[in-house]
Amino acid sequence: MSGRVVTLKTKAKLRARKSGTASSVQDIVQTLRERIARHDVSPGAKLGEQELAAEFAVPRTRIREVLGVLESRGLIDRIPNRGAVVSRLELDHVFHLYDVRAVLEGLCVRLATENAPPETWDEFVELFGAPMDEFVANRDFDAFIVVYERFRRRIIEWARNPVAARMLDSIYEKTNVVIRRIVILPGRAKEGLSEHRAVVAAMRAGDGETAERLKRMNLQNAKETLRRFQKYVL
């Protein structure tokens, strides 16, 4: 009896030592989320339970729970008795996501304008000026996107609406790849930049309603560009 207990304890220790610390469900979800978002695993690829269990050195039950979370977020599809595959992004679905994103970001822009002191946006008046012009001229889209995401996060932060924040998060994690493909489309970065200047100006002036309308137009335009160049994106 005591021998068995020792065996269990030993196993636990071994596992803990072997891979540093045992990964929690949340950790694994986060890792896989990033992989899917960055297309490290391509859509349609199969996610085997045993495979993942071996990689993360955790029991299969835990992987199963992870896959449940990923499924509820709509990142993977599970077919009974056949396993889990990374969801494919249908073009129609992307359009649906963009329509929803437009109204939600519009809402957040308006709320943020109401909640934040106007000086908050000076930083972005500055950034969306000369620096971003230079990024566009140099085709430095990485720097371009970094600034965008910073703006996005700041808006959500000041909107102070966790419900909207959660929903937008689930949209971003599905469309991250698409966003990167849209900005490199001809003329889109420049166009998006001037649209954002208008948004930020309205926010700085404290005009939430206008900022909302402009933000929605901005995303409708992005969607329209996507529609025109869909052959090159998906």
Added chain:
Amino acid sequence: MSGRVVTLKTKAKLRARKSGTASSVQDIVQTLRERIARHDVSPGAKLGEQELAAEFAVPRTRIREVLGVLESRGLIDRIPNRGAVVSRLELDHVFHLYDVRAVLEGLCVRLATENAPPETWDEFVELFGAPMDEFVANRDFDAFIVVYERFRRRIIEWARNPVAARMLDSIYEKTNVVIRRIVILPGRAKEGLSEHRAVVAAMRAGDGETAERLKRMNLQNAKETLRRFQKYVL
């Protein structure tokens, strides 16, 4: 050895025969969802795993999975090693839900106006006329709400945007109770009715933008009423 196998098979058969068919995860989720939405179990009530396992005659593991789904939908809170309780609706949270609901339903109203043939809305021009007036006069709020929900479902159906549909669904399942408490507030039913007449009229005329704006105003007004009478609602 073979005796053990027989035991297991016998048990399975017994379970299958005893309770008809074994409930699937989805079935149990649906049942609990309704209970929570209808306040059959009050917020703050504890949901014991063994208790539920006994009630539905399924292994505890399945209940665990069910609780996982309910948690990801935000219907329950799980405290490690202490169990699951039905989430309380904070007033602030309700306001956040209403802001998001306003823009999402606004979107759906606009899309539905664009997608559906105008005659689609004749049914509701009719219903929102004399019949609903009568319901308000008689304080028949149940009939009143039935018509509203029919309208809501029709809008979502014609909006043809599964993303928005899903998000609105998760909002409704949390605010169902609140909706019922708002319509009985003094004057709110009558006010809401006239607002809806305007919405339907715009939809019938094919003016999606106006319909969207009116729908958003409608929900902002509902929220405002809720704010004024918050003491009596929560």
Added chain:
DNA sequence: GGCGACAAGATTGGCGACAAGTTTGTTGAC
């Protein structure tokens, strides 16, 4: 009498083993 500590009971968490189903590879006949 009240408060703190300890032990017993109960509940949740984690895991490995077994069962069911699917895919793949092989063998046989047409």
Added chain:
DNA sequence: GTCAACAAACTTGTCGCCAATCTTGTCGCC
């Protein structure tokens, strides 16, 4: 040579057991 049927290996689905943690009740001390 091709197709179908069967078998074996592998993958997913289900379940019950054991460990960890919290709750509760009791006892002893201040």
